[in-house]
Amino acid sequence: MKILFYFGGFAPIGGIETFCKNLLCYLQSRNYDCQLVCWGPNSSLLQSIEQAKVKIVRNPWQWGCRWNLPDWLLLPLGIQQIKQSNIVLFGKLFPVEILKRLKSQIGKSTKFVYITPYQPLPPTTTPEKNQLLEALNLFDLILVQASAFTEDLHQIGYQGRVEVISYIPQQPSNLKPLPANEQLRIGFLGRLVEDKNIPLLLETFRCFQEKYLQTSIADNKQKQKPSLHLFGDGHLREQLEQLTQNLGIASSVVFHGSIPNNEVENAIASCHLFAFTSRTEGQCLAALEILGCGRPIVATNVGALPDILSDARLGRIVKSTNANEFADRLMEIAKLIEQQSISPDTIRSAYLERYAPENLGDRYEKIFNSLSPMNS
Incomplete structure (x- = not known):
C-alpha cells in the first residue's frame, strides 16, 4: 500500500510535524510505501524522515506568503505523486479549490484522510460554514484526537466517518529521575x-x-x-x-x-x-x-x-x-x-x-487497512 502525507508547509519544529515524522517512520518500518509532499526549509525532522527511507518531495519555498501561494506552487508536485497513492493523508485543511483539484486526479480506490491539527471550530457565518463543510465532505475519513472533536464536526454538519485516535508520540528513552536540586x-x-x-x-x-x-x-x-x-x-x-x-x-x-x-x-x-x-x-x-x-x-x-x-x-x-x-x-x-x-x-x-507508541501505531495501521478495498 502506498501512503502519501500531503503536508503543505513543514516547519522545522512543531507538534504536527513531529507526529508526521513518527507516523511515517512507523508505517515505513511496517513495509508500507510512504512519501511526504511538503514545502519549506530543510530541517532535522525532515532528515530523520529521510533516514527512515521515506521519500520526500519538497518545494524549498520559505515562509511569509499570502494567498496560499506556496500551497498552489506545491500543487503540480502533489498531483504527480497523488495519482499512484492508495491513501492520502492531510495534516491541514487546504483551500477547497486545491482539495478539489487533488481529488480530481485520483482513482476510485484512493482514499482521502484528514488528521485534525486543532479542535474543529464552527464558522460564524453561513457562507463560511458551507465552504468548510464542502471541504470536509471531500474526505473519506477524518481522524480526531478527542471525542469532543467528533461532536464539533457533527455540529458543523459533517456526517462522514470519524475515528478518535491520539497522535503517535516518540518512543521514550531511559527514564530519568526528578532533578535532585532542592529548587522546584x-x-x-x-x-x-x-x-x-x-x-x-x-x-x-x-x-x-x-x-x-x-x-x-x-x-x-x-x-x-x-x-x-x-x-x-x-x-x-x-x-x-x-x-x-x-x-x-x-x-x-x-x-x-x-x-x-x-x-x-x-x-x-x-x-x-x-x-x-x-x-x-x-x-x-x-x-x-x-x-x-x-x-x-x-x-x-x-x-x-x-x-x-x-x-x-x-x-x-x-x-x-x-x-x-x-x-x-x-x-x-x-x-x-x-x-x-x-x-x-x-x-x-x-x-x-x-x-504506548507501538499500540497506537498498530491502531493506525488497522484503520488505514480498513480503507483499502482489498481488506474490506
Missing part, C-alpha cells in the same frame, strides 16, 4: 505564540511562587524560590521577557529558546512538572512527550488535554483561566512530588497504558 522547577514546552497564552502562565507562576513560599514559612521549612523554564521560541519572546520584569519574576524565569529535537527529553527531565495555559490546542504532542518522560502536567481545559489528563495520576486540568486557581492546582502537584506520592515511574506507567 516548572517547565513549559512549545512555541511562544498567542494560542499558548504565556501571559497567563507568567501570572500563574507569580501566584504560585507566593503560595509556595508562604507554605515554607507555615511549615517552618526553608525552601528555595521555584523557577519557571520556557523551552521554545516565538515572536512574542521579547514581549514576554518584558512582562516578567513587570511582574517582578524575571530572576526566576529562564527563556531557553528553541530546543533541538534530540535534546527535548533532557530539557523535560530537567524539570519537576510542566504547565500549559493554552487558549486552544489539538493533541498537544508535547504533553505526551512530557508524560512519557515521567513528568506530571497541569493544563487548561482545551483541545485533547482533558482526555490526556483524565487520569489523575498524570496531572490536573484547570477549567478556568484564573491564575490563582491554576496556581492552586500547581500547588497540589508540587505537594504530591514533595511527599513522593507520584514518581516518574508511576507517571510513565499510567501514560503507557493508553499512549
